[in-house]
Amino acid sequence: MSKIFKNKLKFAPEMKYNIAFIMILVSAQNMLAQSSQSFMTSGGKINVVFAVIFIVFIGIIYYLIRIDRKISKLENK
């Protein structure tokens, strides 16, 4: 078991994807801000709820894709 840990863990690529993810979310926010206020507030602000659910969904899918990529790398070895 102790042999396993002698390898260094590499974090740099993961961090890069994290930063990309946060940038995408920020730009999505900006896009929302530019789109008309009336769209978000129409229908009793129901679209705000959809935006929130969408972002939670996107976040979790992004997390899953990262795990998926890691596992497929393992499979290729």
Place this chain on the structure above:
Amino acid sequence: MQLSWWKLLCIVLLAYVLVIGLVTPLKPGILKISPERIKTGQTVDIEISGYNTHYKSSNQVAYLKASTGYLIQAKEIKVIDDNNMVASFDVPQFLPTSNSIEQLSVITSSEKDGSSVMPSRLIVAQDSVQLEMGKNLWSIKEPTFFGIKKYSFPFRNILYETIRNTFFHVSLWFAMFALLGISVYHSIRYLYKSDLLDDWKAYSQVRTAILFGVLGLITGSIWAKYTWGTWWTNDIKLNMAALSMLIYFGYLIIRAGIEDPDKKARISASFNVFALVAVIPLIFVLPRLTDSLHPGNGGNPAFGSEDMDNSLRMVFYPAVISFILLGIWLSQLVFRSDVLSHKSESAEI
């Protein structure tokens, strides 16, 4: 893939929360009134726009209510369509208050829609104050209130439909704290038993908790934009949440900074315990001392009868449980892939 009972429960609860949380209608309520400023001693026509209302299908009653409890009833109501009607009031010369300006609440009531209130929006001005005369002109009789039988969420001004975000935004934070708690349990276990697997479990849970925290900040920011008007307010709870995220980024940095695996596990485990202890006063104690827009802080009641009613609770608690289970599930996936990658790396050697 093993589909154990808690994963099934997570899926079922998530589906339940999504369906019930989105399909259940809001209670009928008043969206807008115009004009918002009137004077005494006139007959005024007040246009009332409702939300989810059925003005056509049942008899409507409308009242104006002063803060002292006195009210007048509309003499005539013209229904335009299901969501719009015009109520005309004979506003007496004098108000039943000792101020020259008074904020009145508009109340509409019918058998089908129940009673809905637009609190303190209609501003009325009088020329001279005559308290006793005002009291005589207004009546104190309680209006007939109707309850509503159908299962529905409460209608809140400004919030409207976004009250459903309680299930998707608030439960993210609950899940984050649950995950952090579990990870601290694993960290303490590691400190006593020195099993590296425990530390990896804690690490995966912290990462998932950070994901939930970041999502919580972003969704909260969107919600804030359309209720409070800005992406980011100086509200203490927001800033404290951002700070606690910073503390956990510190955890990631520490892990990245240490080479030796045993040392890495030991130090990051102790930092994890320390971080949770530092975060608890940030989120649970400090916001209670200062003003805050969030419920439960700065004199605002916690999730009491004001903010949560039973119809919301029936979806909110399952939402919290399902998000916690989802977090555990995600962190387990990360943990398993971590273990696999270390195994394959050791097999290569």
Place this chain on the structure above:
Amino acid sequence: MKTILSCISRDFKNEWRNLYQLGGLFSFLIGVCYLIYFFGDKNQSLSEWNLKYWLVYLFLSFFVGSRIYEEDQGRFRIFLHQLVHPGQLLLSKIIFVFFLLTVMNMLILFFFQLFNPEIQVQFFNWLSICMLINVGMATLISFSSLLNSNIRNNTILLTVIILPISFPLIGMAYSTSHSVLEGVSILSVGSKLRLILGIDLITIAIVFFLYPHIARN
């Protein structure tokens, strides 16, 4: 007890021998105070003054924290650990940092008063708040320094770790001292003082629960 005292006296002697380091710290302190006076608004409000005070305090405490475990590196550390229990060492460091921070507090207050004499500070109230904050701050700094001596000794990393963690303490310090500056008596801010005390106690408890796991080799 004796070992703790001798450890503290060793720290003081160390400082005395490397007087230029301490001198550097204090000249930095004076420089910052003067800069704030020079560039700052001359008739500033109480809250501004208060904020500047705690910011200077915060950043100077990082300076203090970055070097308290510095001299105990490498082979000397193993030697030290044979002589002294790591808990005693930590306690002695905390007490030493506490003294240093209190002296620093008084110096900052002195220079702030020198440059802005119109702001009235009740000295003993101020001192008691500062000392209460310093207990928690010293524990925090010593703990992070201990953590840091186990990682690559990197001051930037240390600030990244301490800055968010020290926020509750600094925030409480700011709000408490603000109400004292406004002339509220120290007895009526008792709830805030109790909260600071609570944070102090929690910090101390958790640090002494965790240090054996970090110090062990």
